[in-house]
Amino acid sequence: MIRYDVADAVATITLDRPDAMNSLTTELKRALLDALRRAADDRAIRAVLLTGAGRAFCAGQDLREHADNLEAGRGLDDTVRLHYNPVVELLTTMPKPVVAAVNGVAAGAGASLAFACDLRVASEKAKFALAFTGIGLAPDSGASWTLQRLVGLGRAAELMLLGEPLDASRALELGLVTRVVPADDVMKTAYELAARLAQGPTLAYAATKRALAHAATHALPDALALEADLQDECAATRDHREATRAFLAKQRPAFTGE
Numbered sequence: 001m002i003r004y005d006v007a008d009a010v011a012t013i014t015l016d017r018p019d020a021m022n023s024l025t026t027e028l029k030r031a032l033l034d035a036l037r038r039a040a041d042d043r044a045i046r047a048v049l050l051t052g053a054g055r056a057f058c059a060g061q062d063l064r065e066h067a068d069n070l071e072a073g074r075g076l077d078d079t080v081r082l083h084y085n086p087v088v089e090l091l092t093t094m095p096k097p098v099v100a101a102v103n104g105v106a107a108g109a110g111a112s113l114a115f116a117c118d119l120r121v122a123s124e125k126a127k128f129a130l131a132f133t134g135i136g137l138a139p140d141s142g143a144s145w146t147l148q149r150l151v152g153l154g155r156a157a158e159l160m161l162l163g164e165p166l167d168a169s170r171a172l173e174l175g176l177v178t179r180v181v182p183a184d185d186v187m188k189t190a191y192e193l194a195a196r197l198a199q200g201p202t203l204a205y206a207a208t209k210r211a212l213a214h215a216a217t218h219a220l221p222d223a224l225a226l227e228a229d230l231q232d233e234c235a236a237t238r239d240h241r242e243a244t245r246a247f248l249a250k251q252r253p254a255f256t257g258e
């Protein structure tokens with residue numbers, strides 16, 4: 001259900017249920033969380049790439065499993081708290097960059113997963129569908145938090161209340177994706193981006209992620225205070241010393257992520 005491949009200090013995590021558009025069963029969600037934990041904890045991994053097998057990125061919750069749960073009186077069975085929330089927390093807080101290669105449709109919680117990544121490279125064939133209200137549910141997996149930060153409150157409300165799919169070019173216009181490329185190039189482009197990040201100053205990227213997340217919910221004085229602390233930490237890294245040395249020597253820095 002999940003493929004986990006490592007090369008160039010990049011962990012590529014592929015949702016692998018193409019026949020069901022990589023929709024999320026309990027088993028897949030558990031496997032995804034395990035894979036993300038493995039990538040987060042492995043110091044040799046310096047960037048993560050998340051994608052889907054086949055023609056979809058992820059169609060959100062597996063509605064067949066969900067229908068069975070409803071039929072059996074189990075309802076949501078705590079899946080949002082136990083399975084979705086930890087995945088989103090890990091994507092947003094892991095101390096290394098996460099790139100989504102959005103190869104096709106990203107619907108419901110599948111869209112939420114893409115929004116929780118740091119950068120999104122989309123295929124021309126990709127679509128985003130905030131499909132929650134379409135099935136009588138409210139957004140989950142952090143979409144209410146991430147989407148409005150990406151596109152603004154007004155657009156987020158429109159996308160979530162109307163639930164109309166958004167194609168890749170509109171997603172680019174709104175700033176929802178970093179780049180749109182032909183379908184055949186999406187993995188290559190996203191991988192190159194992840195591999196470039198994996199060669200970069202990993203601790204500075206981790207500090208950047210912390211600063212951005214913190215600033216989203218704090219006043220300027222608090223943001224300034226955290227920036228000062230994080231800058232002290234970055235200034236003490238080997239990568240900072242190396243980059244400063246390389247600049248003065250008119251060389252390219254060799255970052256090691258330390």
Ligand SMILES: CC(C)(COP(=O)(O)OP(=O)(O)OC[C@H]1O[C@@H](n2cnc3c(N)ncnc32)[C@H](O)[C@@H]1OP(=O)(O)O)[C@@H](O)C(=O)NCCC(=O)NCCSC(=O)/C=C1/CC=CC=CO1
Binds near residue numbers: 108
């Ligand atoms: C827009 C679609 C994603 C893609 O449409 P299309 O390209 O026309 O492809 P389809 O023919 O519809 O689908 C191809 C096959 O995949 C199966 N499939 C697609 N989505 C799901 C799914 N979510 N669960 C199970 N199976 C799925 C589809 O049945 C086809 O299989 P068969 O050929 O065997 O029939 C479109 O498919 C679509 O709108 N999908 C549903 C999107 C959706 O509503 N997702 C759930 C949103 S809610 C959510 O994600 C989170 C939660 C949280 C926790 C618990 C409970 C619910 O939701």
